[in-house]
Amino acid sequence: MIPQSFIQELLTRVDIVDVVGRSVKLKKAGANYQGLCPFHNEKTPSFSVSPTKQFYHCFGCGAHGSSINFLMEHFGMGFVEAVHELARDAGLTVPEDNSREGRDAAQKASQQLALSQWMDRAAAYYRLRLKETPAAIQYLKDRGVSGETAKRFGLGYAPAGWRNLEGVLPDYAAEDAERAGLVIAGDEGRRYDRFRERVMFPIRNPRGQIIGFGGRVMGAGEPKYLNSPEGPLFSKGHELYGLYEAREGIRETGRVLVVEGYMDVVMLHQYGCTYAVATLGTATTAVHITKLLRQADRIVFAFDGDSAGRRAAWRALENALPVLSDTKQLDFLFLPPEHDPDSFVREEGLEAFEALVRDALPLSSFLLKELASRGDITTPEGRARMQAELKPLVLQMPDIALRTQILVDMAGRLGLHTEELASYVGLQLARPAAPSGRSGQGRNFGGAGGHARAGNDYGARQAGRSGASRSDGRWGGAAQGAGFQGAGSHGAHGDASGADPYGRGTHAGGNRSGSGHGGWTREGGAGRPDGGRAGAGDGRWGGAVQGA
Incomplete structure (x- = not known):
């Protein structure tokens, strides 16, 4: 049996507006949110969600309940399944009844409730002091902050003085004052306020409860920003300012x-x-x-x-x-x-x-351009470094299509087959079905021509990968192939004009534009770095491959 104390803690950690909002389009209506009821057909919204009460109610069909009830009724989950689903979202482990975890969860929930009340008192005090401190008000005005914005974010001010909160908190000497991060216990038991002479920014959890503070000095002083310490309420690796x-x-x-x-x-x-x-x-x-x-x-x-x-x-x-x-x-x-x-x-x-x-630059573009900026990819050593630095990054990614697309793009930059790069990083990509009638044709992916590498469109790349005989055991002969994303040479990869260091300007060096010979080429002949990466005709790099 799941302890009731854990269920109560769970319901305080999740936000019912977020839970319901994933399935129902909600709009603010006064203190609550409204939307079309998911439990019956209607054209006028009668479904209300209260962030204060953490409760939903439909005035049309009467459906009502908590976040747990919503998952049970809307998704057909059982009670235990719904609790586990919400617990995973909240980063909690569901304890067993009378277990240590159950007792700890109950104690933690009780402690958090008590500490949140301490934080509310401190926040109210800081807001009051801001109204009475012209220098702090002027600082915010100079930064362009309006009174309405200051009120919305609950901004305040911690004045000079060592023990201003002594008359504010229920018990200045209690350990909870330290756990809340409001008071510091110094040498010989001397206690004093953590925040002094700072503009105060309350940090709220998704339910709107104050769980910490950030304080900023108005003039010279270090640190410029001071945050609440890690504790039962606040963890900077989990929380985000302004999310509420x-x-x-x-x-x-x-x-x-x-x-x-x-x-x-x-x-x-x-x-x-x-x-x-x-x-x-x-x-x-x-x-x-x-x-x-x-x-x-x-x-x-x-x-x-x-x-x-x-x-x-x-x-x-x-x-x-x-x-x-x-x-x-x-x-x-x-x-x-x-x-x-x-x-x-x-x-x-x-x-x-x-x-x-x-x-804004997509993650894949930022990743590839950043790696390219770290070395000279016109040299084998530079390309090898780029390849080596990509490996641990790709291995951190889940098995998704984006991972494959990054490999395809990077392979084009490095002059490799995607399968070769995937093998290097320790992955195996699914191969297309082998076509019939392969005798004397090499790999035929449905297009005439050899292996031209210019750009990063996988379909065009495959279309240019066929045709020539394998008389030397590799990609054979001179051929014509389609380029990727436009015709022409790949040129200087990732270079760009304009102020943007990550290449959102106009591409230079023929990258993905224009027409001509070159691009990444295979087999025979010589090549040039500005029209394709090439070496002597040793049966690997070079050759007369003409980009479409």
Whole structure:
């Protein structure tokens, strides 16, 4: 039997608006959300979901209940199955009755409830102090924050002084004051406030409960940002700033924007980009990404365009690889070096920022272009390095179509068959059925010509892979083959003009455009780096292969 204490904790950890919203299109209606009832046919919404009560009710057919009831009634799950489904989403393990896990879960739920009340008291105190501190108000005005935005995000101010919370918290000397991250116990038992002389940003969980704070100094001082410590309520590797405030924007747009700072989120929301969230002083984790992918079909990571921003983007990419899906899209946006999202939207406006979001670089393009930038792919050593660095990345990905497409694209860049690259990284791709009548024809994939490699369209590539005899045991003779994605040579791979370091400008070097001889070629003859990768006619690279 599943302990009742665990069920109560589970229902406090999940958000019924998120649970129901995956199946029903909900719209805000006052304090609640409304939609068409999934349990009976109707044209006028009578189905209401309350985020405060964590309860749904249909005024048409009378269906009602909690998140567990919704899964049972809508998906036909049994009670135990529904509990396990919600627990997996919340990252919890379902305990057995009277087990240690059950007792721990009950104790944790009780502790979290108590600590959340402490956080509410602190947040109310910080909001009050902000109203009474002209310097803090002026700082926010100088940053462009309106009073309405400050109220929406519950911004506050922690004044100077060592023990301001002593008259606010139920018991300043209690251990819960430390567990909540509000008080620090110093040497000889001396206790003092963690946050002092900082603008305060409350951090909420998906239900809107305050679980931590971020504090920013207004002038000189280190650290610039100070977060709540890890504890029973708060884990920076699991939580995202602004996720509660962004829920409606994420539902409406189907996407979520991940930025790096509190102020970025606040200002983006103020200007109308209401689907922005931020990591909390740490790299984007797989837990973050999994949580976001349950709410949106597209994640856009926004980073500064400097080297630090690119490193942060690469860490996000690495952490995303194990949870990728063919039905979800992850993109990367790189701002000009002189801007962060806050400054860009204030100077250039929402429309210009949304254009950057729209044109963000797909994960696969960022991955391939970043690897290409690390070495000289005009040399065997450079291509070998690119191949070696790709291997651990591909092996982290699940067995999805995107993984195959990345291998196809990279094979074209390296002058390899996709099967050769897959074998190198330790994967085996499904082969097409062998055609009949192969006598004296080599591999015939349905097109005339030899093996031309220019671009990355797999279908065109296969069409150019046939025809010549295998008199030398390899790909034979001179042939004509179709190029990939347009005709002509592959030229300088990944090079681009324009300011974008990741090649969203106009491709140079004949890459995927124009017409002419070259591209990646096989068999005989000599070649040139600007018209194809080629060597002497040793039966491997080179040869007269003409791109269509």
